[in-house]
Amino acid sequence: xxxxxxxxxxxGYVHEGSSAPDVCPLCKAGASEFEVQNDGKKKKGLNTxxxxxxxxxxxxxxxxxxxxxxxxxxALKSRQDANVELDKxxxxxxxxxxxxEADPAKKxxxxxxxxxxxxxxxxxxxxxxxxxxEGGFAVPxxxxxxxxxxxxxxxxxDGSTKYIIPMTGNGLWGAIWGYIALxxxxxxxxxxxxxxxxETPGLGAEIASDKFQSRFAGKKVLKDGNVAxxxxxxxxxxxxxxxxxxxxxxxxxxxNGMLAEKLEKxxxxxxxxxxxxxxxxxxxxxxxxxxxxxGAGKCAVKDxxxxxxxxxxxxx
Amino acid sequence: xxxxxxxKEALTAPLLKDxxxxxxxxxxxxxxxxxxxxxxxxxxGLSVTIIVSMxxxxxxxxxxxxxxxxxxxxxxxxxxxxxxxxxxxxxxxAYDVSVQLSVYIGLIITNCILMxxxxxxxxxxxxxxxxxxxxxxxxxxxxILVIVAFFRELFGSGTLFNYPxxxxxxxxxxxxxxxxxxxxxxxxxxxxxxIVWYQRAKDKSLQE
Numbered sequence: 001x002x003x004x005x006x007x008x009x010x011x012g013y014v015h016e017g018s019s020a021p022d023v024c025p026l027c028k029a030g031a032s033e034f035e036v037q038n039d040g041k042k043k044k045g046l047n048t049x050x051x052x053x054x055x056x057x058x059x060x061x062x063x064x065x066x067x068x069x070x071x072x073x074x075a076l077k078s079r080q081d082a083n084v085e086l087d088k089x090x091x092x093x094x095x096x097x098x099x100x101e102a103d104p105a106k107k108x109x110x111x112x113x114x115x116x117x118x119x120x121x122x123x124x125x126x127x128x129x130x131x132x133x134e135g136g137f138a139v140p141x142x143x144x145x146x147x148x149x150x151x152x153x154x155x156x157x158d159g160s161t162k163y164i165i166p167m168t169g170n171g172l173w174g175a176i177w178g179y180i181a182l183x184x185x186x187x188x189x190x191x192x193x194x195x196x197x198x199e200t201p202g203l204g205a206e207i208a209s210d211k212f213q214s215r216f217a218g219k220k221v222l223k224d225g226n227v228a229x230x231x232x233x234x235x236x237x238x239x240x241x242x243x244x245x246x247x248x249x250x251x252x253x254x255x256n257g258m259l260a261e262k263l264e265k266x267x268x269x270x271x272x273x274x275x276x277x278x279x280x281x282x283x284x285x286x287x288x289x290x291x292x293x294x295g296a297g298k299c300a301v302k303d304x305x306x307x308x309x310x311x312x313x314x315x316x
Numbered sequence: 317x318x319x320x321x322x323x324k325e326a327l328t329a330p331l332l333k334d335x336x337x338x339x340x341x342x343x344x345x346x347x348x349x350x351x352x353x354x355x356x357x358x359x360x361g362l363s364v365t366i367i368v369s370m371x372x373x374x375x376x377x378x379x380x381x382x383x384x385x386x387x388x389x390x391x392x393x394x395x396x397x398x399x400x401x402x403x404x405x406x407x408x409x410a411y412d413v414s415v416q417l418s419v420y421i422g423l424i425i426t427n428c429i430l431m432x433x434x435x436x437x438x439x440x441x442x443x444x445x446x447x448x449x450x451x452x453x454x455x456x457x458x459x460i461l462v463i464v465a466f467f468r469e470l471f472g473s474g475t476l477f478n479y480p481x482x483x484x485x486x487x488x489x490x491x492x493x494x495x496x497x498x499x500x501x502x503x504x505x506x507x508x509x510x511i512v513w514y515q516r517a518k519d520k521s522l523q524e
Contacts, residue, residue: 062393065397084411
């Protein structure tokens with residue numbers, strides 16, 4: 001090789017010739033910034049350009065990297081799984097509007113156990129029956145089928161019962177998922193939590209923001225016995241529709257698809273359960289204690305009223 | 317810190333007159349993707365700084381053994397392995413950070429700045445200057461991201477680091493509206509072009 005290679009140390013430009021150029025054509029650095037390129041023909045006498053060397057080198061690199069990655073991955077597996085589990089508990093708590101808890105694992109146990117001594121992580125099926133009263137937490141997202149639907153029951157500090165439905169779907173770039181907590185009427189939303197793997201920051205990623213999630217509180221999941229909850233550009237029915245995020249159309253339709261598909265599976269459970277749970281609201285004039293009613297604010301029976309949901313209870 | 321003139325150059329040149337984004341025109345794709353908010357821009361800038369300096373050191377250490385013909389593949393393997401390792405470790409010890417970063421892992425591996433610096437600098441230089449070059453380029457990149465993200469978040473969402481600045485100033489009450497274009501990628505193009513324009517107008521030596 002007659003011509004030497006000169007490399008610009010500033011920008012990496014390679015010049016071929018007998019001497020370094022006066023000025024680097026790329027970055028205008030002077031001749032002093034050039035040095036002769038080390039071209040593979042080494043002091044060690046090893047020909048790094050030979051085929052055999054290249055093949056062996058790549059094989060060794062691949063083996064080292066493979067062992068390194070496999071080793072690290074298996075060494076850290078248990079810690080990572082524990083983190084993932086803890087994160088799932090945090091997400092479930094977030095759907096109940098419990099955030100920034102110091103010890104989420106303990107709080108989760110407290111809430112999900114309620115007054116019972118068991119974690120209420122149920123598995124229900126699409127016919128609305130509870131298949132198993134445990135193991136719901138361990139169901140991975142890709143194993144959720146019509147016969148295998150996880151559902152969590154939580155009791156909050158004020159004694160109210162909430163049902164939490166997990167769900168997954170697809171956004172614009174990747175997976176989206178969330179939890180919806182319902183009041184004990186199995187219809188009104190108490191709180192939601194959404195997250196995503198890789199939606200666009202500032203647009204689709206806003207589904208993970210409090211601002212978007214707080215819009216869901218108080219909305220209904222079902223209308224006339226059908227799943228009706230959705231996010232929409234124009235609100236036609238404020239009971240079941242939530243204001244969408246402008247500029248994030250595909251992520252929002254992903255949320256809609258997720259809501260429609262997953263809630264449909266739980267519909268039977270929700271309908272069935274709502275009937276059992278909710279005592280019919282009794283109008284004041286049909287109140288069994290109507291004869292004792294002494295006028296506004298003077299209800300004689302008040303808290304002991306047998307009609308648990310008398311709409312004038314304590315008021316009339 | 318006693319740095320030789322050459323090492324100082326490796327560290328400071330990428331900040332302005334050899335900036336990876338505005339002068340070398342590397343890493344544009346990720347600069348578009350993560351700059352709609354300040355927070356991801358900062359996270360991305362820091363991660364690239366760390367990864368590019370680490371990769372630079374590793375490649376620099378083995379630079380004399382790498383066969384010339386497969387050097388790009390070797391560089392890619394090193395970068396990909398490094399990023400994967402870092403994300404695994406974060407997942408085990410700092411889960412919240414890893415959740416934040418998960419979006420950017422792919423963007424870091426394919427970031428042209430990494431390959432560009434490995435090929436242009438680490439292959440020819442000793443580990444210490446290579447490390448400084450990585451830090452310099454990472455910070456130069458982060459700086460541009462933060463500048464772009466500042467304007468995009470302020471005018472696009474009316475917030476800074478998710479703090480509602482515009483709302484607190486009461487501008488919405490006067491009929492001010494956020495500029496939706498700022499959240500779209502073309503806005504990043506326009507802003508980066510403005511920075512390039514300004515920089516070249518100031519520094520005549522950069523003009524072609």
